[in-house]
Amino acid sequence: MEATAWSVLPPIITIALALITKEVYFSLIIGIFSGALLFTGGNFFESIMTFFEIMANKVGGNVNILAFLVILGILVAAITRSGATRAYGEWARRVISGKKSALGLTAFLGILIFIDDYFNCLTVGTVMRPVTDKFKIARAKLAYVIDSTAAPICIIAPVSSWAAAVGSSLPEGSFIDGFALFLQTIPFNLYAILTMVFMAFIIVSGRDFATMRKVVDDNVKDFKIPEEYKDTVEAEKNVGGNGKIIDLVLPLVVLISVCIYGMLYTGGIHEGKSIADAFADCDASQALVFGSFIALIFISLLYLPRKVINFSEYCECYSQGFKAMVPAIFILCLAWTLSGVCSDSYLNLGGYVGEIVQENNNVAVFLPVIFFIVAICLAFATGTSWGTFGILIPISISILANLPEAEAAQLLVLCVAAILSGSVGGDHASPISDTTILASAGAQCNHLEHVETQVPYVVTVSACCIVGFLVDGITQNGWAGLAVSLLCLGGVMMFLKMKVAPPIES
Secondary structure, X not given: OOOOHHHHHHHXXXXXXXXXXXXXXXHHXXXXXXXXXXXXXXXXXXXHHHHHHHHHHHHHHOHHHHHHHHHHHHHHHHHHHHOHHHHHHHHHHHHOOOHHHHHHHHXXXXXXXXXXXXXXXXXXXXXXXXXXXXXXXXXHHHHHHHHHOOHHHHOOOOOOHHXXXXXXXXXXXXXXXXXXXHHHHHHHOHHHHHHHHHHHHHHHXXXXXXXXXXXXXXXXXXXXXXHHHHHHHHHHHOOOOOOOOHHHHHHHHHXXXXXXXXXXXXXXXXXXXXXXHHHHOOOHHHHHHHHHHHHHXXXXXXXXXXXXXXXXXXXXXXXXXXXXXXXXXXXXHHHHHHHHHOOOOOOOHHHHHHHHHHHOOOOHHHHHHHHXXXXXXXXXXXXXXXXXXXXXXXXXXXXXXXXXXXXXXXXXXXXXXXXXXXXXHHHHHOOOOHHHHHHHHHHOOOHHHHHHHHHHHHHHHHHHHHHHHHHHHHHOOHHHHHHHHHHHHHHHHHHHHHHOOOOXXX
């Protein structure tokens, strides 16, 4: 069953069940087990062993991310218990004039925190959720804005964990440097650019459509908090700390600063490497857990001596923070396991897709748009951007290796830009994507509601990207594709402005 059409079945089962049943845990478990059954040839007992063998390997390999999530949950609980979030919310209510300002500030923070998408989703959600709640902004809308500035900004930021991952995806002996290639793709990464332009339009105009419109209007009339997060809201209402805004700002500044330093440190900045090389060689997950642990130490020294909260309240934050992160951690563990069963060690979904791409490489002008569509489908099915471009970038290099070097170099930039765009687009729409899961967790939004409301927006932007990458291939000019895709998106925005009613005001 490896590297065959059967390898597509587990993600299809998972996604279909999730959309039908609205139960993401159940759907992931069934999808993983179906993959294990395919791999073991239907042996029930061996499938169970394979299921938990993959999970053990995946969870073990991502333990730093899990530790980071738990520590971040503790930090959020401590900041909330201190009263600093309440103080910030009261200040923001006086300063922020309305929904557009609240969502605009959310987008600005999302763009500002470009180092890592995990960190982005949870930090922006923590800071902005109390403010958007006050203006009855649907949490699904908040999750969309968070998600639209997490991976999209990371994939076009030269200094980020994503830049390092892209650079490391090139096979040894490639005719172009990985980091140099990444820099060249930035202006042609159509999905990332168009997503942020479209998000800005949605914020300013309020012209939500499809499922999002219904959810947004319903929340204006009757603001809803998902059942799974009502305990958190009650805890936030009962905080008794005397924290000030500085007790929110300082821990976040320390967290961001030390995470950046952690990336440089793990990348070898003290061993004489340049800043660019250190970022390229960093271990992002190790840096995040390093930064969050230092921030945890800092927050205890900031709060306890000043009696912002007492020692017993501070200790309670450990269990509260862990409990708040349990839904995201459980979904992530299952999503990683599904990704594992589709990996080259098991069903090898990437190998199957790679063979299809290589067999249809005879028309060079269509390569960018082909790679974009394949990347979007693969990322949607597997829930991983990094895994998608890790598979497709080496394939693009091998396909173009026989062309003259100058022609190959130009086409490679366009193809890799298409791969990165598709990877983020598919990841953006996938219910089993870790970034989508964490955007839901950051906004404390029902996960499947976030997926359902975001998918129409992803499809709209992706359609404009397809036109752009088609022009890229025909003209061999990335700027032409960017211009055409922006024109297409502009046409869509004008249509929405004319046909979609203005938002309902509370």
